[in-house]
Amino acid sequence: MKKYNAYLIDLDGTMYRGAERIEEAVHFVKAIQKKNIRYLFVTNNSSRRPDQIAEKLISFDIPATPELVFTSSMAAANYIADQKKDAAIYMIGEEGLQHALQEKQFTFIEENPDYVVVGIDRDLTYEKLAKGCLGIRNGATFLSTNADIAIPTERGLLPGNGALTSVFSVSTGVNPIFIGKPESIIMEQALRVLGANKEETLMVGDNYDTDIAAGMSAGIDTLLVHTGVTSKEKLTEYEAQPTYVVDSLSAWIDKI
Amino acid sequence: MKKYNAYLIDLDGTMYRGAERIEEAVHFVKAIQKKNIRYLFVTNNSSRRPDQIAEKLISFDIPATPELVFTSSMAAANYIADQKKDAAIYMIGEEGLQHALQEKQFTFIEENPDYVVVGIDRDLTYEKLAKGCLGIRNGATFLSTNADIAIPTERGLLPGNGALTSVFSVSTGVNPIFIGKPESIIMEQALRVLGANKEETLMVGDNYDTDIAAGMSAGIDTLLVHTGVTSKEKLTEYEAQPTYVVDSLSAWIDKI
Numbered sequence: 001m002k003k004y005n006a007y008l009i010d011l012d013g014t015m016y017r018g019a020e021r022i023e024e025a026v027h028f029v030k031a032i033q034k035k036n037i038r039y040l041f042v043t044n045n046s047s048r049r050p051d052q053i054a055e056k057l058i059s060f061d062i063p064a065t066p067e068l069v070f071t072s073s074m075a076a077a078n079y080i081a082d083q084k085k086d087a088a089i090y091m092i093g094e095e096g097l098q099h100a101l102q103e104k105q106f107t108f109i110e111e112n113p114d115y116v117v118v119g120i121d122r123d124l125t126y127e128k129l130a131k132g133c134l135g136i137r138n139g140a141t142f143l144s145t146n147a148d149i150a151i152p153t154e155r156g157l158l159p160g161n162g163a164l165t166s167v168f169s170v171s172t173g174v175n176p177i178f179i180g181k182p183e184s185i186i187m188e189q190a191l192r193v194l195g196a197n198k199e200e201t202l203m204v205g206d207n208y209d210t211d212i213a214a215g216m217s218a219g220i221d222t223l224l225v226h227t228g229v230t231s232k233e234k235l236t237e238y239e240a241q242p243t244y245v246v247d248s249l250s251a252w253i254d255k256i
Numbered sequence: 257m258k259k260y261n262a263y264l265i266d267l268d269g270t271m272y273r274g275a276e277r278i279e280e281a282v283h284f285v286k287a288i289q290k291k292n293i294r295y296l297f298v299t300n301n302s303s304r305r306p307d308q309i310a311e312k313l314i315s316f317d318i319p320a321t322p323e324l325v326f327t328s329s330m331a332a333a334n335y336i337a338d339q340k341k342d343a344a345i346y347m348i349g350e351e352g353l354q355h356a357l358q359e360k361q362f363t364f365i366e367e368n369p370d371y372v373v374v375g376i377d378r379d380l381t382y383e384k385l386a387k388g389c390l391g392i393r394n395g396a397t398f399l400s401t402n403a404d405i406a407i408p409t410e411r412g413l414l415p416g417n418g419a420l421t422s423v424f425s426v427s428t429g430v431n432p433i434f435i436g437k438p439e440s441i442i443m444e445q446a447l448r449v450l451g452a453n454k455e456e457t458l459m460v461g462d463n464y465d466t467d468i469a470a471g472m473s474a475g476i477d478t479l480l481v482h483t484g485v486t487s488k489e490k491l492t493e494y495e496a497q498p499t500y501v502v503d504s505l506s507a508w509i510d511k512i
Contacts, residue, residue, distance in 0.1 A: 122382040129380070130414045133406075137413060149427050150389075157393060158386045163427035171405050171419035 001255055006196035007032055007039040008187065008220070010205030011053070013228020014249075015041070018152065021060050022227055028249035031256050033063045040194045042187070042203075044180035044210060046073040046119035046145035046161065047094035072145035072180035073100035073119060075189040079143070079179060080106065080115055088112075090135045092128050092164075093119030097145065112138055118168060118176065119145040120161040129167050136172045146180030148210070181205075182213030187220060204249070206230060212242045225249055257511055262452035263288055263295040264443065264476070266461030267309070269484020270505075271297070274408065277316050278483055284505035287512050289319045296450045298443070298459075300436035300466060302329040302375035302401035302417065303350035328401035328436035329356035329375055331445040335399070335435060336362065336371055344368075346391045348384050348420075349375030353401065368394055374424060374432065375401040376417040385423050392428045402436030404466070437461075438469035443476060460505070462486060468498045481505055 009015065015025045032039050041064065043053065050069035057064035073093070077100040080087050089106045090113035091097060097119040101108070116135040121128065136142045147162035162178075169175050179185050191198060198220045205211020206228025215222035224242040226232060227249070235245065246252050265271065271281045288295050297320065299309065306325035313320035329349070333356040336343050345362045346369035347353060353375040357364070372391040377384065392398045403418035418434075425431050435441050447454060454476045461467020462484025471478035480498040482488060483505070491501065502508050 124380070124382045124385070126378040126380045126415070129420075130411070133415050133419075134412050149429075155386070156390050157427070159382070159389050159423055159427040163389075163423045164385075166422040166426040167415055167419045170422040171413070171415040173405075 002221070003256075004202040004221070005037060005200040006191075006194050006202070007037060008042045008190050008194070008201060008203045008215075009039055010181075010207065010211045011041055011043045011045070011057075013206035014204060014211070014225055015057060015062055016060055017228065022249075024227070024248040024250040026061050028253060028256075029062050029064075031253045035256055037256065038194050038196060039068065040190055041069045042181070042190045043069070044072045044146040044148055044186075046071060046076075046097050046180070047122075048096045049099045050074070052096075070186075070190050070193055071096055071100065072186055073097040074103075075186040076117055076119075076143055076145050076179045077101050077104045077106075078189045078192075079177075079185055080104070080117070083141075084114060087114045089115045089117055090131055090140065091117050091119075092121050092124065092132055093117065093145070094121055094123075111135070113140045115143055116140045116168070117143045117145070118161065118165050120151070120164065124164060132168050133171050136168055136174050142168060142172075142174050142176045144176040144178050147178045148180075181207075181210035182217060184214065184218040187214050187218035191218075191220075202243075208235060208238055208242070215242075216240060223252065225252075258477070259512075260458040260477070261293060261456040262447075262450050262458070263293060264298045264446050264450070264457060264459045264471075265295055266437075266459075266463065266467045267297055267299045267301070267313075269462035270460060270467070270481055271313060271318055272316055273484065278505075280483075280504040280506040282317050284509060285318050285320075287509045291512055293512065294450050294452060295324065296446055297325045298437070298446045299325070300328045300402040300404055300442075302327060302332075302353050302436070303378075304352045305355045306330070308352075326442075326446050326449055327352055327356065328442055329353040330359075331442040332373055332375075332399055332401050332435045333357050333360045333362075334445045334448075335433075335441055336360070336373070339397075340370060343370045345371045345373055346387055346396065347373050347375075348377050348380065348388055349373065349401070350377055350379075367391070369396045371399055372396045372424070373399045373401070374417065374421050376407070376420065380420065388424050389427050392424055392430050398424060398428075398430050398432045400432040400434050403434045404436075437463075437466035438473060440470065440474040443470050443474035447474075447476075458499075464491060464494055464498070471498075472496060479508065481508075
């Protein structure tokens with residue numbers, strides 16, 4: 001069996017389930033680390049800073065540092081930096097997105113931005129929606145960190161960033177450039193951060209529609225683990241199958 | 257030419273343009289009133305109470321009373337009352353929608369409602385979106401006052417209720433029952449309020465996609481007036497044409 005030199009690893013459903021520890025995930029990451037294999041956590045979560053996410057992983061005893069975390073917000077910031085280093089941005093989002101854009105020293109403005117960037121924003125207001133729509137109608141490039149339609153919470157499924165993003169696309173008729181999984185943009189950015197090429201890399205995740213689809217669309221081999229959203233039964237409905245499938249990540253440790 | 261016993265009349269673009277008077281509209285409504293012909297103003301506007309709308313019409317010298325105004329909020333309230341007189345409702349909307357639902361003495365609740373009703377809400381919050389999504393996922397019937405994607409304002413086109421509504425439909429996968437034009441629901445309610453049947457009624461409006469389409473879908477003859485959004489050039493793109501077309505409502509006065 002092929003050995004991989006680099007791992008891209010999903011978080012929720014793969015490394016933990018909300019506040020719940022996944023024991024096999026801890027052993028999996030420790031085994032990767034022990035062999036000095038490169039890895040990067042890749043998440044659609046746009047609301048948190050990488051240090052906050054690393055802290056959560058460490059609390060589960062998973063080896064992590066902020067440099068090992070790559071969010072859809074960071075991928076959005078990299079994407080813009082590639083196009084226009086001094087971009088003026090109107091942002092709708094939380095701390096994670098703001099931090100990622102600040103790191104690139106973009107200008108934040110409310111009128112006539114070069115980019116309107118949308119991430120989950122639980123302080124959303126109509127005025128933010130209005131400013132975003134006006135910006136897009138005035139020609140700003142419209143980015144959205146991710147298309148997730150719902151967020152699992154203790155209260156149930158709350159609106160995700162893909163649902164909030166639809167306000168802008170429905171109102172203006174302009175479709176956004178989505179950055180996060182299943183898009184290949186975040187994967188290509190992640191490979192660059194990791195300094196790896198796609199042939200030597202394995203994408204690991206629990207969600208066919210985001211993690212596995214992202215790997216496939218970027219031409220990266222994929223490992224689906226059944227500890228999260230995509231069940232065995234559900235998986236049979238898809239024509240294109242992941243490169244590998246395991247019930248838990250403990251089944252992969254001797255293949256690292 | 258056929259004489260009509262009842263008129264359903266659109267507001268913005270037909271009776272006025274925003275804050276701008278349309279002189280011919282004043283003469284048109286006065287001519288209808290003089291002949292003792294029944295009429296009702298029918299608007300997708302869900303945010304205002306009928307007395308507020310009547311006041312605006314009167315300020316333009318157009319004969320109006322609150323009883324002559326029928327909004328998408330009132331049509332939504334009537335629609336629910338037909339189904340469940342003691343409905344428990346979670347409402348996202350402004351004064352007009354709240355007033356219309358209160359008139360029917362529905363109960364307002366935030367959890368496990370029978371209906372989630374969405375109208376334009378410029379005090380929208382993420383929490384309102386969350387409660388609406390949870391209600392719909394728990395089985396509430398999902399109504400939206402209207403599908404208008406944008407609102408013309410002095411600042412430009414701001415997000416309309418159809419754009420806000422998409423958050424719920426995208427997140428939950430449940431499509432709303434739209435009440436306002438171009439749906440036939442508001443037209444059937446309006447005919448009932450007016451006590452008229454469709455054969456004797458003419459729908460008058462400036463917008464093909466809402467006013468004329470609503471008339472057609474309800475089986476009511478239509479009069480398109482080119483004082484608003486649908487230009488002569490635009491009208492040629494539609495296969496199904498209005499029953500009548502005039503440049504301004506003064507051209508219709510001798511046909512009343």
